[in-house]
Amino acid sequence: MTDLTQLEADLTGRIAAAADAAALEAVRVEALGKSGSISELLKGLGKMSPDERREQGPKINGLRDKVAAAIAEKKAALDAAELDARLASERVDLTLPPPPERKGRVHPTMQTLDEMIAVFGEMGFALAEGPDIEDDFHNFTALNFPPNHPAREMHDTFWLPPNETGERKLLRTHTSPVQIRVMQQGQNGKLPAWIAQGQAPPIRVIVPGRVYRSDSDATHTPMFHQLEGLVIDRDIHMGHLKWTLDAFTRRFFETDAVVTRFRPHHFPFTEPSCEMDVQCDRSGGSIKIGQGTDWLEILGGGMVHPNVIRNCGLDPDEWQGFAFGMGVDRLGSLKYGMPDLRDMFAADVRWLEHYGFSAFQAPNPATGLS
Known part of the structure; x- marks a missing residue:
C-alpha cells in the first residue's frame, strides 16, 4: 500500500x-x-x-x-x-507630459486658395502680389474706369482720408491693379522680384489676395478674397480664355461633368467681356455642380482692353491678352457646401472645426486637391 x-x-x-x-x-x-x-x-x-x-x-x-x-x-x-x-x-511614467495634441484647422478660404493656385500652377502661371492699399490710378484710371463711374463712389469703395498732399488712397476693390503693375514693369523687359519665374512680355500670372467693397449679405462680404489671372502675348484670342477657364473649372471641382456657358457682359478693363456660368442643381437646399438645369455665375473675364494695355506702356497692336477674376470664398462655398459667406469670417471655432482642413493635407497636383 x-x-x-x-x-x-x-x-x-x-x-x-x-x-x-x-x-x-x-x-x-x-x-x-x-x-x-x-x-x-x-x-x-x-x-x-x-x-x-x-x-x-x-x-x-x-x-x-x-x-x-x-x-x-x-x-x-x-x-x-x-x-x-x-x-x-512595461511601466509608463504617468508624470511625463502627454504628446502635444494637434490643434487648429486650415480655413476653407486658404484651402480653396491653395487649390486654385495648384491648378493654375499646373498650367504654367506664375504668382504675383500687390498692396492692399492702392491709389486711384492703379485701381481705376489705368483700368479704363471713367471719372464718374459708380464704382468710385463711397457706397462701393472704402476711401481713406486724404494725406498731407491731398491724395486719397483706397482699399483695393479688386486684384486687377496688380495686372497694371506687372505690365508696367513688363515694358522695361523685366518683372518685379516678387513674381516667381517670370518674363515680360509674354506674361502669364495669377494674382490672389484680399479685396474690399462696401457690401454685405449672404453672398457678399465687405472683405473677401479674389484670384485674378492675366495673360499677355501675341495673337491671343477669346478661345484661349475659354479653354483656360473650362480646364480650371473641371480640375477645381474634380469632375469632367462640369458644363459651362459664357454670356456677354461689360467690364471697363476688358473688351469683349463675358461672365461664365456653371450648370448646377439648386434643389434640396444645396447646389450640386455638374448636374441639373440651373446656372450659376462664378467668374468674369474678357480680352484686356487696348486702353489698359496702352496705359501700361505696351503697344496693343503688338500685344493682346485676356484677364479673368473669381471670388475665392464663393468658389469654396460652392465646392464644400457652405451656405452663407458671412460664416467664413465669423470666427466661430465650431464652424471651423466642421469645415476646416488638416494642415497635413496640403493640396498639390500629385496627391489631389481636397
Whole structure:
C-alpha cells in the first residue's frame, strides 16, 4: 500500500518548488492526470474490500483535494508574479507630459486658395502680389474706369482720408491693379522680384489676395478674397480664355461633368467681356455642380482692353491678352457646401472645426486637391 503521507509531502514539495507554469503543469499531470499517481489510487478503490474502501477512500480523495488546492494556489501565485514582472517591464511614467495634441484647422478660404493656385500652377502661371492699399490710378484710371463711374463712389469703395498732399488712397476693390503693375514693369523687359519665374512680355500670372467693397449679405462680404489671372502675348484670342477657364473649372471641382456657358457682359478693363456660368442643381437646399438645369455665375473675364494695355506702356497692336477674376470664398462655398459667406469670417471655432482642413493635407497636383 502506498504511503499517502509521504506521497502528499513529495507532491506538495514539488508544487512549492515549481518555478513556472510549465513545471507546475508537469506536477499536475504526474499527480492528477489520467495516469497520475493519485488517479491510479482512485482507480484501485474498486478492487478493495468494502472495509478497505471505507478506510482508504476518504484519505485518497482528501489527498486529491489537497494537491489540487495546492496547485491552484501555486498557479495564482505564479500568475501574479508574472503580471508584476510585466507591469514592471512595461511601466509608463504617468508624470511625463502627454504628446502635444494637434490643434487648429486650415480655413476653407486658404484651402480653396491653395487649390486654385495648384491648378493654375499646373498650367504654367506664375504668382504675383500687390498692396492692399492702392491709389486711384492703379485701381481705376489705368483700368479704363471713367471719372464718374459708380464704382468710385463711397457706397462701393472704402476711401481713406486724404494725406498731407491731398491724395486719397483706397482699399483695393479688386486684384486687377496688380495686372497694371506687372505690365508696367513688363515694358522695361523685366518683372518685379516678387513674381516667381517670370518674363515680360509674354506674361502669364495669377494674382490672389484680399479685396474690399462696401457690401454685405449672404453672398457678399465687405472683405473677401479674389484670384485674378492675366495673360499677355501675341495673337491671343477669346478661345484661349475659354479653354483656360473650362480646364480650371473641371480640375477645381474634380469632375469632367462640369458644363459651362459664357454670356456677354461689360467690364471697363476688358473688351469683349463675358461672365461664365456653371450648370448646377439648386434643389434640396444645396447646389450640386455638374448636374441639373440651373446656372450659376462664378467668374468674369474678357480680352484686356487696348486702353489698359496702352496705359501700361505696351503697344496693343503688338500685344493682346485676356484677364479673368473669381471670388475665392464663393468658389469654396460652392465646392464644400457652405451656405452663407458671412460664416467664413465669423470666427466661430465650431464652424471651423466642421469645415476646416488638416494642415497635413496640403493640396498639390500629385496627391489631389481636397
